[in-house]
Amino acid sequence: MKNLILILLAIAAIIAGNSAFVVRENERAVLLQFGRVLRSDYGPGLHFKLPVLQNVRKFERRIVTLDKEPQRYLTSERKDVLVDFFVKWRIKDVAEFYKASSGDEGLAESRLDSTTRNALGKEIVKRTLQEVVADQRSDLMVDMRETISEAVKELGIEVVDLRVMRIDLPDEVSQKVFDRMTSERKAVANKLRSEGTEVAEKTRANAERDAQIALANAQRDAQQLRGGGDAEAAKIYAEAYNRDPEFYAFWRSLEAYRAAFAEPGSVLVLDPKSEFFQYFGEGAKR
Secondary structure (H helix, E strand, O other): OOHHHHHHHHHHHHHHHHHHEEEOOOEEEEEOOOOOOEEOOOOEEEOOOOOOOOOEEEEEEEOEEEEEEEEEEEOOOOEEEEEEEEEEEEEEEHHHHHHHHOOOOOOHHHHHHHHHHHHHHHHHOOOOHHEEEHHHHHHHHHHHHHHHHHHHHHHOOOEEEEEEEEEEOHHHHEEEEEEHHHHHHHHHHHHHHHHHHHHHHHHHHHHHHHHHHHHHHHHHHHHHHHHHHHHHHHHHHHHHHOOOOOOOOOOOOHHHHHOOOOOOOOOOOOOOOOHHHHOOOOOOOO
């Protein structure tokens, strides 16, 4: 009798253990009976089910990140780009999620990945490279998040966030772009250098022309001043001559003597009675 009671207690414990289950804060649970969903609205805590006939599947309640290898796409300009992105998603309706994927999270993630890549390709092909990289990047994210959320709604999941982390050009395209940019920069540099040389030549020519004009004006003014000075000197000489012709002649002779004997050892071979020595010795006028 005692053994029977122990057996019954053991069976009761097993049944109780198979009847109770705990749902944690980070979990969603679905109650199944012969593969059919009976209930999916369990909150955190202790719950019960029929042993053997019913079983419980638990799934992650928290946000999950989908992060795959970068994918190559074409822009509207037929340019290849490598897009590195990630998607944050979570189970919204656990019953729908189980029905659509049989509880296989890997299958759901695979379908989400495929849907995201297709949606991303459709959105990128509508835009130019500039729009994808900068101008309309935020709009692209909003449009894609809405599109993907609608596409995966039947899986019982929701897309919380979608981000493009990086957009690169493939290596072979990057080199071509770099070469083209280098060529364009060289062309611009050569153009600027040519324009600078042209401006320098014009500036130099203008400066030389202005210098020639200034020099010519200076020479003209100098000639005018020199001519005016010579005329004034001639006028003064004429007035001095008219005032005392004899003294003027004497003064001019002295100037001639000074010029003739300016250098030491100067020698003049002239007739002492010549007019040049009219104010000296026998040549002097009486």
